[in-house]
Amino acid sequence: MALPRTHGAGAGAAIAAPAGRPQPPRRRSPALKAAFPYLLVAPAMLYLLAITLYPGLFAIYQSLFVVKFVNWTFTGLGNYSRILQDREFWAALGNTAIIGGLSLAIQTTVALAIAYFAYRDPFIRGWRIVFTLPMLFMPSAVAFLWKLAFNDGRVISDLLMRLGLVDGNVDWLASIWLSRLILIVADVWQWTPFLFIIFVAALQGQDQEIEEAARLDGASWPAIFWNVSLPMMRPIIVVAVTLRGIDITTMFTNVYIMTQGSPGGATETMSYFIYRQGFRMFNFGYASAASVLMLAMTVLVAQTVVKRAFRSGRS
Structure with missing residues (x-):
């Protein structure tokens, strides 16, 4: 009896295909495994270097020249020598320190007070989002708003007259301290929420058992906040105030x-x-020298403040 024929190609393929062993996975070299995380972040690092490092190096290079549009004349450290003898430079530096220092002190105090009540009081806690709204406005819109309130619209002057505090319209730009005051008010109104958010997060991240132990010992909430919460928040407060202080130096x-x-x-x-x-x-080289000096001073002050704060915290 003849056996039935099978399809030639199929039979041949079935016979020719042996049961092969699975190939082991290809292993990466140790050098590639070590470099792989850096390759992932390389595009972001290149982008950051392009928008930060290059302008900074260009400003340093430009500060060595007297630049008038396309005419560049090498002067070395001449711009730095001139700027250190410029009274307007030191006056602007003093104005930045006065306005920024007062604004930062008020912002820190107000933000800590609001954070304390927002952390403790259930009613205020429900309105925390309202305190962050000023930070969402564009700085130019905030400046126009307060300019309208103080100068153009005279809203503040009219309010003070209705309260009987002044007899007529106040010229806020006629006085040194009144003109500084309107800048401080605008900056405090917009950027206090930045510190408030950080301080509330720091309070919520603290160990609740320490506060409960202090409360069981009979300490009041203000005493707990002053003697327990604030010392625990010290590193966060220092970093937040330093970041805000660096930002204030660029007030424009x-x-x-x-x-x-x-x-x-x-x-x-x-x-x-x-x-x-x-x-x-159009003194571009002179302006670049001023910006380089300002950057160096800001970095030096910020590093000194942070280092001293953390060193005293360890001791």
Whole structure:
């Protein structure tokens, strides 16, 4: 009896295909495994270097020249020598320290107070989102808003007259301290929520057992906040205030829109001084030297403050 024929190609393929062993996975070299995380973050690092390192190096290079549009004349450290003898530079630096220091002190105090009540009081806790709204506005819109309230619309003057505190309209730009005050008010109103968010998060992240132990010992909530919470928050407060202080040194929008540095340069900050030198007087090399000096001073002060705060915290 003849056996049935099978399809030739199929039979041949079935016979020719042996049961092969699975190939072991290909292993990466140790060097590639070590470099793989860096390759993942390389595009972001290149982007950050392109937008931060290159402008900084270019500013340092430009500060060594007297630049008038396309005419570059090498002067070495001449711009730095001139700027250290410039009274307007030191006046702008002093204005930045006064306005920024007062604004930062008020912001820190108000943010800590609001954070304390928002952390403890259930009613205020439900309205925490309201305290963050000013930070969502554009700085230019905030500057125009407060310019309208103080100068153009005279809203604040009218309110003070209705309360019987003044007899007539107040010229806020006629006085050195009143002109500085309107810059401080605008900055405090917008950026206090930045510190408030950080302080509330720091309070919520603390160990609740320590506070409960202090409460069981009879300590009141203000005493717990002052003697327990604040010392535990110290590193976070230092970092937050340092970041905010660095940002205050670049105050420009409020000055440009609200005061233009008046009266008599009493509200001219370092950022506005650099802008005026570079884009109004076209001393680009001089403006670059001022920006390099300001950057060096900011980094030195910030590093000193943070290092001392953490060193004293360890001791």
